[in-house]
Structures are given as C-alpha cells and as structure tokens.
Amino acid sequence: MTYLDHAATTPVLPEVLAAMTEQLGRVGNASSLHASGRAARRAAEQARERLAEALGARPSEVLFTGGGTESDNLAVKGLFWARRQADPRRRRIVVSPAEHHAVLDSVEWLATHEGAEVTWLRVEPSGRVTPQALAEALGDGSDVAVASVMWANNEIGTVSDIAELAATAHDVGVPLHTDAVQAVGQVLVDFGASGVDALTMTGHKLGGPMGAGVLLLRREAECTPLLHGGGQERDVRSGTLDVAAIVGLGVATVSAVHGRVERAAELRRLRDRLVAGVVEQVPDVRLNGAPLDDVVRSGPGRLPGNAHLSFPGAEGDALLMLLDARGIECSTGSACSAGVARPSHVLTAVGADPDRARSSLRFSLGHTSTDADVDALLAVVAPVVERARRAGMGRR
Amino acid sequence: MRLLAAMSGGVDSAVAAALAVDAGHDVTGVHLALSPDRQTLRSGARGCCSVEDAHDARRVADELGIPFYVWDLADRFREDVVDDFVAEYEAGRTPNPCLRCNEKIKFTAVLDRARALGFDAVVTGHHARLADGELRRSVDAGKDQSYVLGVLTPEQLAAAVFPLGGMTKDRVREIAAERGFAVATKADSHDICFIPDGDTRGFLAKKLGSRPGPLVDAATGATVGEHDGTYGFTVGQRRGLGISVGDQQPRYVLGIEPVTRTVTIGTADLAGVDEITTAGPTWTAGAPALPFRAQVQLRAHGRPVGCEVAAGADGGLVVRLDEVQRGVAAGQSAVLYEPDAERGDHVVGQAAIRTAARQRTPDRAATAAD
Numbered sequence: 001m002t003y004l005d006h007a008a009t010t011p012v013l014p015e016v017l018a019a020m021t022e023q024l025g026r027v028g029n030a031s032s033l034h035a036s037g038r039a040a041r042r043a044a045e046q047a048r049e050r051l052a053e054a055l056g057a058r059p060s061e062v063l064f065t066g067g068g069t070e071s072d073n074l075a076v077k078g079l080f081w082a083r084r085q086a087d088p089r090r091r092r093i094v095v096s097p098a099e100h101h102a103v104l105d106s107v108e109w110l111a112t113h114e115g116a117e118v119t120w121l122r123v124e125p126s127g128r129v130t131p132q133a134l135a136e137a138l139g140d141g142s143d144v145a146v147a148s149v150m151w152a153n154n155e156i157g158t159v160s161d162i163a164e165l166a167a168t169a170h171d172v173g174v175p176l177h178t179d180a181v182q183a184v185g186q187v188l189v190d191f192g193a194s195g196v197d198a199l200t201m202t203g204h205k206l207g208g209p210m211g212a213g214v215l216l217l218r219r220e221a222e223c224t225p226l227l228h229g230g231g232q233e234r235d236v237r238s239g240t241l242d243v244a245a246i247v248g249l250g251v252a253t254v255s256a257v258h259g260r261v262e263r264a265a266e267l268r269r270l271r272d273r274l275v276a277g278v279v280e281q282v283p284d285v286r287l288n289g290a291p292l293d294d295v296v297r298s299g300p301g302r303l304p305g306n307a308h309l310s311f312p313g314a315e316g317d318a319l320l321m322l323l324d325a326r327g328i329e330c331s332t333g334s335a336c337s338a339g340v341a342r343p344s345h346v347l348t349a350v351g352a353d354p355d356r357a358r359s360s361l362r363f364s365l366g367h368t369s370t371d372a373d374v375d376a377l378l379a380v381v382a383p384v385v386e387r388a389r390r391a392g393m394g395r396r
Numbered sequence: 397m398r399l400l401a402a403m404s405g406g407v408d409s410a411v412a413a414a415l416a417v418d419a420g421h422d423v424t425g426v427h428l429a430l431s432p433d434r435q436t437l438r439s440g441a442r443g444c445c446s447v448e449d450a451h452d453a454r455r456v457a458d459e460l461g462i463p464f465y466v467w468d469l470a471d472r473f474r475e476d477v478v479d480d481f482v483a484e485y486e487a488g489r490t491p492n493p494c495l496r497c498n499e500k501i502k503f504t505a506v507l508d509r510a511r512a513l514g515f516d517a518v519v520t521g522h523h524a525r526l527a528d529g530e531l532r533r534s535v536d537a538g539k540d541q542s543y544v545l546g547v548l549t550p551e552q553l554a555a556a557v558f559p560l561g562g563m564t565k566d567r568v569r570e571i572a573a574e575r576g577f578a579v580a581t582k583a584d585s586h587d588i589c590f591i592p593d594g595d596t597r598g599f600l601a602k603k604l605g606s607r608p609g610p611l612v613d614a615a616t617g618a619t620v621g622e623h624d625g626t627y628g629f630t631v632g633q634r635r636g637l638g639i640s641v642g643d644q645q646p647r648y649v650l651g652i653e654p655v656t657r658t659v660t661i662g663t664a665d666l667a668g669v670d671e672i673t674t675a676g677p678t679w680t681a682g683a684p685a686l687p688f689r690a691q692v693q694l695r696a697h698g699r700p701v702g703c704e705v706a707a708g709a710d711g712g713l714v715v716r717l718d719e720v721q722r723g724v725a726a727g728q729s730a731v732l733y734e735p736d737a738e739r740g741d742h743v744v745g746q747a748a749i750r751t752a753a754r755q756r757t758p759d760r761a762a763t764a765a766d
Contacts, residue, residue, distance in 0.1 A: 325424070387513065390512045
C-alpha cells in the first residue's frame with residue numbers, strides 16, 4: 001500500500017502509541033481531588049506545558065478540544081458572540097472563501113441564525129490572502145467581530161503570512177483566528193510571535209490520536225463557550241479531559257515540532273521528485289497553488305508535503321479509483337457528506353474553472369513517506385491518466 | 397472478471413454484489429447519485445437517492461471488503477429520465493422511467509464509464525435470469541423485473557450480470573440476513589424514485605403547471621367535465637376522473653389528445669383493444685423473422701397475453717392480441733416473450749406503444765379484466 005494522503009490523517013507515532021497505552025491503563029479524572037485525579041491532572045498539565053512550549057504559547061492559552069472542527073467552531077462562534085456582546089455594532093465576519101468547511105460552515109451558520117454579515121476576502125490565484133486584501137475587507141474595523149484566515153490551505157497547501165495578517169487586523173482592533181491544522185509540524189508556527197488571537201490545531205495530522213485538538217486562545221481574548229458544564233479549560237470548554245488523548249497529542253506535537261526542519265526538507269525533496277516525475281510522464285499536468293519553491297516570510301510558501309495537480313481531460317474521481325485499485329491512496333480534495341464529488345471550493349476560490357477543479361488530485365506526504373512511495377506512483381501514473389481520460393470522454 | 401456492482405443501498409443489489417464476490421470476481425461497488433438535491437434521510441421506504449441509502453450501500457461494500465465509490469449521474473439522469481418522463485406525459489403518453497433508466501443510465505452511462513475504466517461488466521440486483529445471452533423472467537414471478545430490462549441490446553446484455561434471477565426475493569432476504577447485512581429487512585423500494593412521496597400528478601403539475609382541457613364522453617361526444625392537465629391521466633385509468641355520469645357505469649380513460657388537451661372517457665365495453673402499433677423495436681438477441689407468435693406484456697406487472705407480431709409502418713410493429721386488453725397506454729413498452737415454463741419466459745425484445753385500437757368484433761375475444 002502506498003499512502004499519499006497524510007493531509008487526511010497520518011500514522012500515529014510509535015512514541016505516541018506507547019505514551020497513550022500507558023496512560024489508558026490508569027484510572028483518574030483530572031478534575032478529581034484525590035491521588036488518582038492528581039496523577040491524571042499532572043499528566044494532562046505536563047502535556048499542556050510541553051505543547052505550549054512547542055508552539056510558542058503560554059500553558060494557560062492551550063484549550064484542549066475534540067479536534068480541529070470543534071476548535072474552528074469555538075473560535076469563530078465564540079469570538080463572534082463575545083465581541084458582538086461587547087459592542088452590538090460588530091456583526092461582520094471577514095473570512096477567506098478557501099477556508100476549511102469547519103470555518104466556512106460556522107460562518108454561514110452565524111449568518112443564517114445570528115444575523116452575522118460575511119465579507120469574503122479576495123484570494124490570490126496561488127490561494128494566498130494578502131494583507132492588502134485583508135485591510136480592504138476590514139475597513140475601519142468598527143463593525144467587524146472576527147476575521148479568520150487559515151495558516152496553510154488543506155487542499156493546495158498555500159501558506160499565508162499570518163503574522164502580517166494579524167498585525168493588519170490589530171491595526172483596526174479586530175481579532176484574527178487562524179486554522180493551522182495543516183501548518184503545525186510542516187512550517188514554523190509560533191503562536192506568540194505570530195500575534196494571532198486564536199489558533200486551531202489537531203493531533204491526528206501530525207502523528208497523534210484522532211479526536212484530540214487544541215484551540216490556542218490568547219489570555220485576554222473573550223470567547224463565549226459552545227459547551228457548558230464542569231468549567232474545565234478556562235470555563236471555555238467544559239468536559240472531562242481525555243487525558244490519554246491529551247498525552248498523545250502532547251507527545252506528537254513535541255515530536256513534530258522538534259523534528260520539523262529535517263522532516264520538512266525530506267518531504268520537500270520527495271514532493272519535488274513526485275511532481276517532476278509526474279510532469280515528465282504527463283506533460284500537460286498543472287500544479288495548483290503556489291510554486292514549489294515559493295517563499296513567505298523566509299519560510300516555505302507552500303507546505304513541503306503537498307502536491308496538488310490537475311490532469312486535464314480526466315476526472316479526479318476516476319483517477320482516484322484507478323490509483324486505489326493499484327494500491328495508491330490519495331485524495332480528490334473535499335467530498336461532501338453525500339460522498340458526491342463536487343468541484344473543490346478551494347480551487348473555485350482561486351479561480352479554477354469547474355473542469356480543472358474536477359480533474360485534480362491531492363498527494364500529501366508525511367513522516368512515513370519514502371522514495372519507494374514516489375516510485376510506486378510514478379510507475380502507474382501515465383497509464384492511469386490515459387485510462388481516466390478515455391473514461392472522461394464518455395461525459396457530455 | 398472485473399465487475400462493477402451498482403449498489404442502490406437496497407437488499408437486492410447488496411446480495412447481488414455479495415454473490416459476485418463469492419463467485420470469485422474482482423468487484424467494485426458504486427452508488428449512483430441520481431438526484432441533485434439529496435435528502436439526508438429517507439422519507440418513508442421509497443427511493444434510493446438519499447444519503448442514508450448511499451450509507452447503506454457503503455456499509456455492505458465495507459463488509460464485503462470491496463472498494464466503493466459514489467458516482468454523480470444527476471445531470472444524465474435528469475436529462476435522460478426525468479425530463480423524458482415529463483415530456484412523455486406532456487405528449488399524452490405514459491412513460492416507464494425504470495425502463496428508461498436501465499436503458500440510458502445503468503446500461504449506457506454507467507456501463508460505458510465502467511468499460512472505459514477497465515471493467516468487464518456491470519452487476520445489478522435485478523430479478524431476471526441471464527445466461528448465454530438469453531434474458532428470461534425471474535423464478536420469482538411476483539418480483540420479476542424482466543419487463544424493465546426488455547429494452548437492452550445484445551451488446552448491453554453481454555456486459556450485464558444478474559445474479560438474483562434464479563432465486564426468490566425471500567431467499568435474497570435470507571442470504572442478506574445470513575450475512576448480517578443491516579439491509580436484510582429494508583423495505584422494498586417501489587413507485588418512482590424521483591417522486592418519493594408517490595404523488596405523480598402533483599410532481600407533473602409542478603413541472604407543467606395548470607393546462608386545463610375538456611373531458612369528453614366517447615359515446616355522446618359531449619363535454620362532461622374539465623381537467624387541470626392531460627398529464628394527470630393514463631389510458632385505462634378509472635379512479636380520479638372527477639366526474640359523475642348519470643348512468644352510474646364506471647368510466648375509463650380511453651384516449652388523450654395533447655394538442656386540444658382532450659381526455660376521452662368511456663364505458664368498459666369501449667375500453668378494450670386488440671391491436672397495437674409500435675415504434676421501432678429493440679431485440680435482445682438479433683431481429684427475429686416476422687411475423688411470429690409470442691406473448692406480450694403491456695406494462696410492468698401486467699399479465700402476458702398471446703399475440704401475433706408482424707411488421708408495421710415506419711419500421712414499427714403490429715401486435716395482434718389474442719384477448720382484448722384494457723389500459724393499454726401509448727408510451728408504455730410492449731415487451732415480447734417466448735413462453736418457456738422450464739427455463740423462464742425468454743425476452744425477445746420490446747417496442748414503445750404508439751396506438752392501440754379495437755380492430756375485430758367484440759364477440760371474437762373475451763374481455764380480460766385489468
């Protein structure tokens with residue numbers, strides 16, 4: 001099996017498995033006062049401190065959640081509600097149309113049910129949001145509740161200059177949330193230095209468990225809770241802490257961040273080989289997103305493990321199926337809950353026509369990727385594309 | 397063989413896919429998304445187009461350990477089946493959308509794509525026997541679906557696999573239960589999948605709007621009422637005519653004339669026909685020499701009657717019925733069978749009905765009830 005879908009989820013790291021297995025064997029609610037509770041709390045708080053240190057945050061800024069989707073919902077809705085309560089004129093949300101659905105659908109829910117007004121940010125053809133675009137959209141900022149721009153795009157891998165965007169938002173007094181689910185472990189993510197007010201991350205994209213995520217939330221940021229109950233996590237996210245998952249998330253984050261420079265270099269080498277090899281065999285293939293060697297703020301302008309390619313005349317669905325039948329696993333991007341492929345909203349947002357959007361595949365590399373994985377794809381890509389193109393001609 | 401299993405989420409296609417896997421084939425499942433606005437959950441037992449049905453199909457595929465994909469054929473389905481359905485009613489005919497779907501979607505759009513992707517054939521859960529290129533009725537007469545497959549050509553049948561034709565529906569459910577499929581007890585789908593509430597007249601009214609016209613009594617030529625649109629009527633229909641005639645005898649729809657929007661009604665003695673003309677036929681195994689003796693079935697779940705099939709005008713057929721039939725509607729398929737009690741009646745071919753009329757004296761043939 002050739003796994004080239006690490007952006008969907010990546011294998012759990014062995015040290016994570018060991019740490020979680022050990023913790024799962026222990027009793028204890030981190031909110032309990034007795035010895036078992038204290039031991040559980042100690043494990044969770046150690047994880048919080050290590051994770052905070054790895055991401056340039058204070059421990060009190062780390063809120064454990066059930067994953068990236070919950071963190072995005074909490075940030076967007078929580079900041080919107082709190083900011084509007086402080087000043088009822090703040091009804092506007094400024095957001096990029098290339099965000100993950102966890103952000104987009106939260107924003108649309110607020111527009112439908114809470115009277116929010118949405119201002120969509122202009123997105124560069126590369127997928128990047130520029131400070132100029134953000135400044136234009138914010139205006140004087142007096143009516144804006146919250147802005148949200150992802151650190152790195154989950155489909156096409158484009159990195160935006162989040163520190164510059166945070167400064168732009170702060171110039172007019174608006175808090176910025178960023179979804180950094182794909183960025184952590186692949187590019188330098190320093191919460192404090194970036195200046196953002198809220199940052200979403202999750203464990204299973206970097207070798208941790210599923211169902212464990214974090215919202216980094218600045219101490220002074222007001223955020224209305226989604227979940228009410230026992231008052232855990234600064235009273236912003238009630239619920240018994242999943243200590244084993246938190247321990248695993250902490251170990252995974254520290255490993256991913258500490259090994260980032262070497263791993264990013266290796267991912268980039270493999271990714272560049274993959275793209276060059278496909279281009280050689282399918283000359284009219286087109287790369288979506290930023291160029292492979294793009295730079296933002298002296299770091300990569302594109303996630304080093306991301307290759308997003310359009311194969312003109314072939315349907316992404318057919319390509320995926322044919323590759324799957326040959327043991328190669330990748331993705332067409334985002335599928336709706338019906339499982340029916342729709343043209344990717346990200347590619348539409350960056351100006352691709354529906355045919356180009358439908359003809360694309362995402363290959364994403366991760367910590368277990370090897371040259372053999374790239375070889376396996378390159379061994380079959382030409383006949384697969386040819387066959388998919390023939391199947392594509394049946395469409396009208 | 398490399399087989400593509402069309403999986404609706406129902407019990408039949410689940411068992412068909414399972415049997416194909418058992419037979420040693422390399423099977424991949426696909427669910428066809430045919431409705432552009434897919435409901436998340438089924439409303440009632442009808443249809444196969446909800447996300448829940450896709451989930452049911454996926455569950456079975458995962459249990460079988462076969463790849464599973466959803467193919468979005470909503471555009472093709474709308475053009476080839478739904479728009480055709482509406483246009484046929486608009487023209488005063490009575491279409492069969494399931495037959496059209498088999499012809500245009502399952503065994504054209506899906507089959508073409510499957511072949512291009514390297515599959516040898518499409519396997520479905522239809523209740524019909526298919527061996528040596530011969531399409532025959534299912535052993536389960538009550539569930540037989542050969543009528544809606546009668547339109548397939550030799551090329552299409554050569555790339556079709558129907559594993560269920562040799563067993564009853566009860567046996568299909570038993571197999572599903574033995575395998576622990578959750579769909580073992582799922583209700584049969586019925587009616588028309590894109591009209592999940594079953595209200596065909598309401599569906600057509602939304603598409604075509606109000607188009608009032610006269611209801612005319614065939615015996616007197618008098619206008620006895622008004623209707624909102626000819627699309628609300630099917631030849632042979634007795635209920636829902638919205639009129640009451642003095643003599644208390646039941647009236648049937650005898651004819652629909654779309655240009656003047658006239659619906660002609662009459663008593664039972666006028667409703668029978670014994671000769672049908674058709675459009676050009678399709679044959680399941682090459683064209684037979686005309687004329688020939690056969691049995692003909694004039695609608696889904698209709699009773700077959702003996703007939704003589706001869707050449708008609710414009711490449712069509714003339715089918716002379718041994719018994720007078722009621723409720724023979726233009727647009728329906730006349731599916732021709734060669735009776736065979738042992739191996740199952742053999743489907744010879746089909747043709748769409750153009751006209752139906754009484755050509756011989758009433759006393760020659762006994763009137764058959766619907």
